[in-house]
Amino acid sequence: MTPRDLFGAALRGLSANKLRSLLTVLGVSIGVGAVIVLVAVGNGSGKAVQTRLEAMGTNLLTVSTTGGGGGFARGQAGPSSQQYALTLDDVSALSDRRLAPDVASVAPVMTSSGTATNGDTSYTINQVIGTTPAYLPATNTPVGTGQSFTQEDVDGAERVIVLGQTTAxxxxxxxxxxxxxxxxxGAVDFVVRGVLASKDSTGFNDPNATAIVPISTLRATQAGYGALSQIVVQASDKDRVDLAQAEVTQLLTARHQVPATTTSPFRITNSAQILQTSQDTAATFTALLATVAAISLVVGGIGVTNIMLVTVTERTREIGIRKALGARRRTILGQFLIEATLLSLIGGAVGVGAALIVTQFQLAGVTPVLVPSSIALALGVSAAVGLFFGSMPAHRAAGLRPIDALRHE
Amino acid sequence: MSNDALIDIRGVTKTYGAGETAVHALRGVSLQVEAGEYVAVMGSSGSGKSTLMNILGCLDVPTRGEYFLDGSDVARLSEDQQALVRGRKIGFIFQSFNLIPRTSALANVELPLTYAHLRRTERRARANRALELVGLADRAGHRPNQLSGGQQQRVAIARALATGPRILLADEPTGNLDAHSTDEVLGMFDELNAEGRTVVVITHENDVAARARRLIQVSDGQIVRDEVTR
Known part of the structure; x- marks a missing residue:
């Protein structure tokens, strides 16, 4: 019996009970489709987070104090937290090339919030940032229209403002x-110098609902002369972020006379670390999704076994006839194995097709990114599922004694 | 005992089960059938005639005793070799036709040729010839459920003949047929035997047995009568 004959016999066997074959195929295709789609979703969300974080700037360090000097809002800062409060002097020290050679630029950050009005229109700005011009390139926040304020504006505490896209x-x-x-x-008039380019959201807050003013102006008019909220530090190079972080830590520890025994009161957030962490998280997420999908693939495989067992039982007499007509053991084995493998391969192909269509759309806010290897893997696994889960029923069929099979009613 | 008999069984017993519940279907049967004979095996139900037929057709193996088919010892053949013997030397005709459902008459007749590794074109030609022989060339594309009982049995005969076997083994071939179809099928057996093919028919009907030239009566697992009738 040639492979072509075996194939034909298997096809006839499958088409003999179309609905049953169809449902079995459906089970496998759901499994295969789920693997591809869910892996694509996991991959897509990982890619999206990565893009957003890279937009934030990957050589960025954000320094803040954990000791309670985090801003004007917490006015009741204790003496020890005042000791560790970040000041403009810290900013100048960090800007010193000799003290921190791997730091490219430093910007102080104070935040406030308030309602901005233009005639009758008013808008509550979540975040009014007081800083220096260095803040914009460091945090990868370009000005869209108009221009930024300058160092002279900061020195002169000019009342100028750069609005976020939404605010504008x-x-x-x-x-x-x-x-x-x-x-x-508040009660102060500001002249709009420019509007920031629109930014993609990195979290729940709209990053475009901001306004940026010179830090000196913010201190004079809104926030007072308390501690800085943050210091934003840009490393000179992507690969020098760790060096810069060490220099910043050392410098601040020395300047604020932090005893060696206490844990550092400064928290330095490294955007490269955040990126790494979120990539790890995305990988875990993808693995989780893939596991769930793999389970559905196994369930589909068990469906193949189940149907093949039913088929073998139902066709016991046919197997007997075939044996009486001279069919050898391996011929019967081959026929049923091919049937099972065809079921799962067709299911796999349908699943791949469906997955290719589904991944064209956004799913739960995520643009899926196909992983080619997941397609190959899912197809391979579905073929293996057919061979593996089909072999038991096929062996049962092949092992039947002709006389027992013929007597079967 | 000549060794050139086509079928030669010696002291064959067949026991199902063991111990007190053992059923002795055959209790020592010896039988020789020469090429070209037309033999009817008669017996009431439970006499062991079906067991005898299964052993003759290599569908079952004897518990004890020897079986030489066309000179070779069946007990020494492997499972696959037995399948080969069934396919090449024996043509089966069953009471319930045993055609493969949902498969055309032509494909049914082709099946044993497929297992005998014939080429596609050769298979098709031989199957068509066999269907012509039983007068069903025009029904080649019909499925078993589209054929009458008599037509189904004729397809089964065509299938049994397709490989050109030396022996035709028929187990109650007319049991499910009306009088007209019975005549047709038996007429076909007469012709085949006249052409020199060995025919062994198992039946419990006297008029079927009367067409054969040798009658073997089986009772309680033993041959009680063996005579040439015509």
Missing amino acids: TELFGRAQAAIGQTVKL
Whole structure:
């Protein structure tokens, strides 16, 4: 019996009970499709997080104090936290090339919030950031229209402001219209210098609902002269982030006379570390999804076994006839193995097709990114599932004695 | 005892089960059938005639005793070799036709040729010839459930003949047929035997047995009568 004959016999066997074959195929295709789609979703969400974090700047260090000097809002800072409060002097020290050679730029950050008004229109800005011009390139926040404020504006505590995209459109309708206009923030008038380019969201807050003003102006008009909220440090190179972090830690520890026995009061967030962590998280997430999908693939495989067992039982008499007509053991074995493998291979192909279509769409806010190896793996596994789960029923069929099979009713 | 008999069984017993519940279907049967004979095996149900037929057709193996088919010892053949013997030397005809359902008459007739490793074109030609022989060439594409009982049995005969076997083994071939179809099928056996093919028919009907030239009566697992009738 040639392979072609075996194949034909297997196809006839499958088409003899179309609905049953179809349902079995469905089980496998759901398993295969789930593997591909879920891996693509996991991969896609990992990629999305990575893109966002890279947009934030990967050579960025954010320094803050854990000792309670985190901002003007916590006015009741104890003496020890005042000792560790970040100051503008820290910023100047960190900017010193000799003290911190791997630091490219440093920007102080103070935050406040407030309601901005333009005539009758008002808008509550979540985050009013007081900083220096170095903040914008360091945090990868380009100005979209107009321009940034300058160091002179900071030195002179000029009342100028750069609005976030959302803030500008809320107050002026569109970004272009805002340039040169006056915005009232609290009781003080600010002249709009520029509008930031739109940013993708990295979390729950709208990153475009901001406004940036010179730190000196913010201190004079809004936030007072307390400690800085943060210091943003940009390393000179992606590979020098760790070096820069060590220099910053050393410098701050020395400047604030932190005893060697206490844990560091400064928290330095390394964006490269965040990226690594979130990549690890995404990988775990993908593995979890793949495991769930793999389980459904195994369930589909058990479906193949179940159907093949039913088929063998139902066709025992046919097997007997075939043996009486001279069919050898391996011929019967081959026929049923091919039937089982065909079932799962067709299921695999359908699953791949469905997955290719489904992954064209956004799923739960994630744009799936196909992993080619997952397609190959899912197809391979589905063929293996057919061979593995089909072999038991096929062996049972092949092992039947002709006389027992013929007597079967 | 000549060794050139086509079928030669010696002291064959067949026991099902063991101990007190053992059933002795055959209790020492010896039988020789020469090539070209037309033999009817008669017996009531439970007499062991079906067991005898299964052993003759290599579908079952004897508990004790020897079976030489066309000179070779069946007990020494492997499972696959037995399958080969069934396919090449024996044509089976069953009471319930035993055609493969949902498969055309032609494909059914082709099946033993497929197992005998014939080429596709050769198979098709031989199967068509066999169907012509039983007068069903025009029904080649029909499925078993589209054929009458008599037609199904004729397809089964065509299938049994397709490989050109030396022996035709028929187990109650007319048991499910009406009088007209019975005549047709038996007429076909007469012709085949006239052409020189060995025919062994197992039956409990006297008029079927009467067509054979040698009658063997089986009772309680033993041959009680063996005579040439015509």
